[in-house]
Amino acid sequence: xxxxNVIVVRNLSKVxxxxxxxxxxxxxxxxxxxxFGFLGPNGAGKTTTIKMLTTLIAPTSGDxxxxxxSIKGDSSMVRASIGVVPQEFTADEDLTGFDNAxxxxxLYGIPRAIAKKRISDLMELVELNxxxxxxxxxxxxxxxxxxxxxxxxxxxxxxLFLDEPTLGLDVQTRAAVWRYIQxxxxxxxxxxxxxxxxxxxxDSLCDRIAIIDRGRIxxxxxxxxxxxxxxxxxxxxxxxxDHEDLTDMLRKINGVVEVKRVGxxxxxxxxxAETLAPKLITAISAKGYQVTKLSMTKPTLDEAxxxxxxxxxxxxxxxxxxxxxxxxxxxLSRS
Amino acid sequence: MKNSRKENFVKxxxxxxxxxxxxxxxxxxxxxxLAPVILIISLIQPVVWLGLFGKAFNFGSLFTGSAxxxxxxxxPQSVINTIGNTMLMNTFGTTSYFSxxxxxxxxxxxxxxxxxxxxxxVWDRRFGFLDKLLTTPVSRGSIVMGKIxxxxxxxxxxxxxxxxxxxxxxxxxxxxxxxxxxxxxxALFLLAFGMSSLFVLLAxxxxxxxxxxxxxxxxNLPLLFTSNAFFPIAAMPSWLQVIxxxxxxxxxxxxxxxxxxxVASSMSIxxxxxxxxxxxxxxxxxxxxxxxxxxxx
Numbered sequence: 001x002x003x004x005n006v007i008v009v010r011n012l013s014k015v016x017x018x019x020x021x022x023x024x025x026x027x028x029x030x031x032x033x034x035x036f037g038f039l040g041p042n043g044a045g046k047t048t049t050i051k052m053l054t055t056l057i058a059p060t061s062g063d064x065x066x067x068x069x070s071i072k073g074d075s076s077m078v079r080a081s082i083g084v085v086p087q088e089f090t091a092d093e094d095l096t097g098f099d100n101a102x103x104x105x106x107l108y109g110i111p112r113a114i115a116k117k118r119i120s121d122l123m124e125l126v127e128l129n130x131x132x133x134x135x136x137x138x139x140x141x142x143x144x145x146x147x148x149x150x151x152x153x154x155x156x157x158x159x160l161f162l163d164e165p166t167l168g169l170d171v172q173t174r175a176a177v178w179r180y181i182q183x184x185x186x187x188x189x190x191x192x193x194x195x196x197x198x199x200x201x202x203d204s205l206c207d208r209i210a211i212i213d214r215g216r217i218x219x220x221x222x223x224x225x226x227x228x229x230x231x232x233x234x235x236x237x238x239x240x241x242d243h244e245d246l247t248d249m250l251r252k253i254n255g256v257v258e259v260k261r262v263g264x265x266x267x268x269x270x271x272x273a274e275t276l277a278p279k280l281i282t283a284i285s286a287k288g289y290q291v292t293k294l295s296m297t298k299p300t301l302d303e304a305x306x307x308x309x310x311x312x313x314x315x316x317x318x319x320x321x322x323x324x325x326x327x328x329x330x331x332l333s334r335s
Numbered sequence: 336m337k338n339s340r341k342e343n344f345v346k347x348x349x350x351x352x353x354x355x356x357x358x359x360x361x362x363x364x365x366x367x368x369l370a371p372v373i374l375i376i377s378l379i380q381p382v383v384w385l386g387l388f389g390k391a392f393n394f395g396s397l398f399t400g401s402a403x404x405x406x407x408x409x410x411p412q413s414v415i416n417t418i419g420n421t422m423l424m425n426t427f428g429t430t431s432y433f434s435x436x437x438x439x440x441x442x443x444x445x446x447x448x449x450x451x452x453x454x455x456x457v458w459d460r461r462f463g464f465l466d467k468l469l470t471t472p473v474s475r476g477s478i479v480m481g482k483i484x485x486x487x488x489x490x491x492x493x494x495x496x497x498x499x500x501x502x503x504x505x506x507x508x509x510x511x512x513x514x515x516x517x518x519x520x521x522a523l524f525l526l527a528f529g530m531s532s533l534f535v536l537l538a539x540x541x542x543x544x545x546x547x548x549x550x551x552x553x554x555n556l557p558l559l560f561t562s563n564a565f566f567p568i569a570a571m572p573s574w575l576q577v578i579x580x581x582x583x584x585x586x587x588x589x590x591x592x593x594x595x596x597x598v599a600s601s602m603s604i605x606x607x608x609x610x611x612x613x614x615x616x617x618x619x620x621x622x623x624x625x626x627x628x629x630x631x632x
Contacts, residue, residue, distance in 0.1 A: 054470050076472045084470040088463030094366045106358035107473040109351045151467075325463060 005029040006159055006191050007036075007053070011062035014048050022048040024215035025062065030193060030208075035185055037206035038195040041309060045215040046195035047087065050163050053193070054084045067158060080108065083157030087164045088325050089144045089332050090151075093137040097128060097147045100136060101154055108155040115154070122150040126180060141333035142173030149180060160184065162194040166201060168333030178205055199301040209301075213309045226308075227299045232257055233273035238265050238293040239284055246284065253279055273298065355473045359481030360488070363455060367489060377489070381444050381497040385437060385504060392565075394423070394432035427567060428598030429507065435598075437501035438591040439564030441519070442584050444497050445490040445527045446558060450551040452486035453534035457544040469630060479539075479626040483531040483619065490527040491520060510597035518604070522590035525611035526583060532618035539622065539629040563588050569601075583614045 007030040014023040023045040030036045038046045051057045053064055055075040063070055069077040091100045098119060105115035123129045126146035131139065139147065145165070152160060165181070166174040182205070184190045196202050202209050203223045210220045219226055239246065242264040250259045250268060255276045258269040270276040273296035281291050367374055410418075420430045427435045459465040468478055498516070502508065533554075538547045559565075561575060562584035568576055579585050586607045592598040600607075 056466060056469055079470060079472040082470075084467070086463055086466055086470075088466070090463040090467035092362065092464060093462075094370070095362065099362075099365075103358050103362055104467070104471060107355045107468065107471040109354065109472070155471075325461070328462075 004032050006032045007064065007066055007193065009053070009062075009064040012049070012052060012059050012064055013061045014045075014052060014057065015060040021215050023052070023059075026212070026215075026217045027062075028210055028217060028220055030191060032191055033185065033189045034207045035181065035192045035194065035205055037202040037209040038193070038212055039197065039199070039202045039209050039305065040195075040212035041197060044212045046197075046212060047163055048215075049212070050161055050193070050195055054082060054161050055079055080155070081158055083152040083155060083160040085148050085152035085160065085162045085165060087167060088329050089148060091136045091144065091147055094135065096133050096135055097123070097139070097143075097150075098132040100147065101132075101151050104151050105154045110155065118156070119150070119154065122153050125153075125183070126150045127176070142169055142176070144332060145169060145173060145177060146180075149177065153184075157190070159191045159193065162192060164195055164197070166196070166198065168330045174201075181205055199305055203301045211305060211308050218308045223301055226304045227301060228271075229304065232269055232271045233276075233299065234297040235268045235270055235273050235277050235280060236265065236293075236295045236297070237268070237280065237284075237291050239289050240264070240292050241289045244287075244289075246287065246289075249283065249287065250280065253283060255279070352474055352477055356477040356480050356484065359468075359473075359477060360484045363481065363485035364488060377448075377493065378496050380447075381440065381493055382500055384443065385440050385497060385500050389433055389436050389440065389501075390504065392432075392436065394427075426570060428592065429596050431505075431507040431596075433505060434501075434507040434596050435592065436565065437497070437504075437506045438519075438595060439562075439588055440497050440501070441494045441523060441591055442526060442562070442588045443559060443564055444493045445523050445587070446530055446555055446584060448490035448493050449486050449527055449530035450534055450555055451489075452482050452531040453538035453547050453551055454544055455485075456482055456535055456538040457541055457547050460542055461544070465630070475626045475630050476623045478630065479535055479622050480619075482535050483528060483622070486531040486534075487524065487527040490531070491524060494520070494523050507596060511595055515594040518594040519591040522587040522608065522611055525608070525615045526587040529583060529611065529615035529618045532615070532622045536618065536622040536625060539625055558582060558584050583611055586610050 007028075009026060009028050011025045011027055012023060013021065013025050015021050026045075026049065038049065040046050048057070052059045053066065053071060055071050055078050058072065063072055065071075066078045067081050069081070071078055091097070092103075095103070101119045101122070102112075102115060105119065106112075110118070119132075120129065123132045126149055128143060128146055128150065131143060136144065136147065149162075149165070152162075162181070166177050169177065178201070181192060181194075185192060194206070206223060208220065208222055209226060211218045211226070219229065221229070245261060246266065247259050247261050250256060250266065253276070255271045256268060257271065260267040268276075268280065277294065277296060281294070284291055367377070423430045423432065429435050456465070459468075465478075469475075502511075534547075534551055537550055541547050561578045562582045563579060564584065568579045568585060571579060586602075589600050589602065590604055590607050590611075593600040593604065
């Protein structure tokens with residue numbers, strides 16, 4: 001393990017009931033200061049993985065090292081050095097936001113005076129300082145999520161785990177949570193591991209993404225790399241001529257992958273649209289024709305994701321407890 | 336050298352344990368003492384039991400007062416009362432059935448308050464709070480101990496309220512002393528500790544509060560009826576005596592009656608305390624050991 005890999009996962013598996021492979025021999029590493037996203041459909045194994053890495057459940061086989069500590073052997077060292085923001089709203093409804101954070105700080109053994117100062121700072125970070133002395137039962141969904149984030153940071157973790165951090169939130173709160181996440185990375189060089197099934201979230205936040213489906217990691221890479229992996233950009237253009245076929249001429253241009261012609265419209269798959277489009281126009285002009293319309297499309301992560309995970313809908317196997325807790329999270333998020 | 340190691344152990348293990356234990360206990364207690372409605376309701380319950388049940392279930396009136404005479408014999412009232420009191424004394428060890436029952440009620444309230452320790456484990460699991468706790472370095476034992484301690488404290492406070500009400504409603508004071516009360520509450524502490532551990536233990540793996548409530552109810556009433564709470568063991572059929580004699584509830588009540596009412600007991604108080612202590616320690620140990628295994632996803 002090199003110094004810079006703060007999380008190293010090797011052949012990690014979780015099998016339920018002897019046959020359901022929730023997580024199937026996954027291996028990956030996460031670098032210091034990276035925002036690493038776990039992207040996948042519901043039931044793909046995201047939460048199971050995060051639960052194993054945060055020592056909530058024991059792996060069936062394989063191991064992972066967090067800052068050098070094994071999740072199997074040194075679980076209490078792992079717990080002390082990480083922060084966790086679970087998918088559910090875990091704060092105690094009957095206590096104030098501040099008391100909730102103080103309770104968790106006590107469990108980390110943080111001295112009271114330091115804890116109080118730190119909690120005020122964190123509440124300011126998540127813009128809850130006005131509401132922190134109110135009972136959590138009076139909080140809106142966005143406030144609850146922000147409180148969870150503040151509580152997850154109370155031990156000043158080196159690595160923060162976020163399980164679906166923006167599930168069910170409104171646009172404003174989602175933008176705020178993204179802002180905090182970026183701030184944590186930038187100001188504290190914190191490493192963040194997050195799961196999500198929102199593609200735009202993974203695309204705009206994560207340095208690298210692992211696409212996971214049916215317990216296996218299908219692709220790992222930067223969002224751009226994953227998008228590039230499915231082929232490239234599309235340049236669509238129209239020419240003021242429909243009797244000469246320009247397909248062969250266009251195909252010979254360096255960087256063009258594929259050309260399809262429908263009358264005077266061409267659909268051209270290229271490696272990089274920004275640099276190829278001028279070349280295409282020049283080549284067409286040299287033939288004496290004019291480009292009358294032009295548009296460029298970048299592949300979205302959505303397309304990459306569907307390409308990798310397939311388009312079939314999932315029949316999920318899940319327990320009633322999980323369903324209930326997810327419903328509760330969604331219901332509270334919208335309040 | 337040896338001393339500094341001991342100091343380190345205190346610093347690194349004992350102090351964090353006690354601190355997190357108290358924080359967790361206090362969190363649960365706050366829900367109780369910061370919510371006046373819940374506090375009042377939980378204090379009203381024993382009033383209802385003692386005031387209504389205790390006063391309505393008036394065995395004494397069967398044997399004494401003007402309710403009873405034998406036709407043709409025309410016994411004087413004083414003789415009837417003497418006979419009645421002797422019968423009461425022989426059966427219950429005291430002439431005041433209300434006092435006899437009041438001590439039973441102390442154990443009853445302890446039993447029913449302990450039941451909620453299990454419920455609150457289930458709620459914490461349900462709402463993800465337990466998962467959140469498990470991601471912190473807190474020892475699994477202190478999570479369980481916090482639950483137990485919370486319900487022990489509640490149970491003893493409630494028992495204190497029952498005792499005050501019992502005294503106000505006419506419990507016999509002729510034998511009552513501070514020492515007797517202390518001994519009784521010592522026994523109730525052990526009973527509460529053991530019972531809370533038992534109910535926490537039953538709830539450790541469950542995510543369904545209905546099952547836990549059902550099991551708790553299934554256990555509570557038999558535990559109460561097979562004890563000496565309402566009736567002395569000696570007057571029970573022999574098969575029931577066997578059960579009553581292993582039931583820890585009987586032991587706590589027996590200690591209470593002998594130390595607060597002066598009721599003669601067939602067992603030594605030391606043995607009874609040892610029995611209750613063993614019950615508490617064994618139950619707590621099992622629930623802590625199981626918590627290491629079961630408090631996982």
